Amino acid sequence: MVRLLSLKKLLMVYFVMSTGALLWLILNFGLFCDTSSKEEETLLTKTKDLRQWEERLRRRERDLLKKPQEDANLPTIYAIMPTHTRHVQKAELTRLAQTFLHVKNFHWILVEDSDSQTDLVTRFLASCGIKYTHLNIKTPENYQLKETDPNWLKPRGVEQRNVGLQWLRENLDLDRDRGVVYFADDDNTYSLQLFDEMRHTRGVSVWPVGLVGGMRFERPVVEHGKVVRWYTYWRPERPFAIDMAGFAVNLQLILENRQVKFELRVRRGYLESSLLQHLVTMDELEPLADNCTKVLVWHTRTEKPKMKQENFLIQAGRPSDPRIEV
């Protein structure tokens, strides 16, 4: 009886202990399970993070390989540029393309002043490596500059810029496309920083232009973050006394105001104003380039090359080989 009782006691003790141990294990197991599921959650989050990281890296790698580098998160810069046939045209387009190749999300809208698109420009654009649209429109006869006219006599590139605006309105979508519109010239010089500055224009942004108006620079004068007047010698009272190279317009503004364009019949120096006064007030202008204190674009002009010897040869009936494109 004592043995049985002690056996019974032993078994009871074992029963209690093993049950305790079981309970402890189950509890702990449960706890560990909890911990484990918490850990698993952490692991899942981590896995998700890593997957997102991996996706980012993959996108970055793809961007690095692509040139001109595209970045879906950046607004596009639409550069409307009039151009006309002349000896230096291919040289000018060549060095401009080298500039634009450095700029992300860049769309070159090149508008020839001609009745049809020339072979030279067509071939050039096809191989330039930049996203482009090739347009053309001939300037009306009575608005063409004559050989002997000073270059400021008549506004130039008006019809070409307007055709560029028309293309934007016919091909881009107010809801889908984000961008900024810039009116570029085919002999100006552009720093790369200029494009970084203008890209996030909300309405109309402005900045200084170098070597223009007979001065080292013209610029909007900024006080307390607002443009208050124009630093220019000639007619500072103009509504927007600013060169074509000195401002950019948000694409939305261009698409929303479908009738706004450059006026062909306009007083000298008022071409820029003829567009801008319908889009913005001076008070709303966004000053860039360190409050308009840095020159990031220059109104350079390329000399018309002398062709004296070429003309001798033409007169002598021995012109240079026309198959060699210059």
Next chain:
Amino acid sequence: MVRLLSLKKLLMVYFVMSTGALLWLILNFGLFCDTSSKEEETLLTKTKDLRQWEERLRRRERDLLKKPQEDANLPTIYAIMPTHTRHVQKAELTRLAQTFLHVKNFHWILVEDSDSQTDLVTRFLASCGIKYTHLNIKTPENYQLKETDPNWLKPRGVEQRNVGLQWLRENLDLDRDRGVVYFADDDNTYSLQLFDEMRHTRGVSVWPVGLVGGMRFERPVVEHGKVVRWYTYWRPERPFAIDMAGFAVNLQLILENRQVKFELRVRRGYLESSLLQHLVTMDELEPLADNCTKVLVWHTRTEKPKMKQENFLIQAGRPSDPRIEV
């Protein structure tokens, strides 16, 4: 006894089952621990991989930004370029840098025509992203072009190019360094293909130049793979009737012939010949650019900007803000 025995049996069964359960729990407990740490290990490995990938991308991005992209297998292009202070200088250097940024293994040797290195050029070079050497030498008084002189009257950039050659000879090694030397101008226009063409010059290579000598182009005329004469209107009988922009010289030739340089006292149009005749014969010239039938460089010239309004302001004692660099 039956009750005791059945109690004993019951306890034994319970003992076996609980022990089994315990063992199962312990095993599973262990297993769960294992799984968790294995997953963590996988994540850690993955994190390490991604970190390495990111580091690779970061390095590549840095390399891309620090264009010119370097490639140890390619010879270096040493471009010796004279430059002088003028209104359009920064604009010219800006667009040239944008060209050169596209060229691999490019070393810009910029030589100012001045007694000391200017702040503008020093600052510009420091931030241009191109490998460079900044030198300076003032053209001797009696060789300087006067404001009213036509630009062809005196050879320009002679001393500057010679200082560039001297730098090559003092700093490069005949056995170690492979490259090609090109004499660039700070207003010419260069296609990117030009640099690909010239890079593997063995002795002296030649090609056409656009918009030079009063013609659409000048060029070496090639027959059966050899240069036989010069297509130029003016003095085609010159030993090398070619513009400075139309040839490149293997670095080795420059380093081996340590005394060869441009002659300051030389008849108009003979500057290029003054160097080349000591390095090569016409027969040895390597014609590039599709047997000298493609124009890949243009002798463009930038207009001197009119500063009429700026001068009014200076006379009125109100010059434009000198802190704004143009």
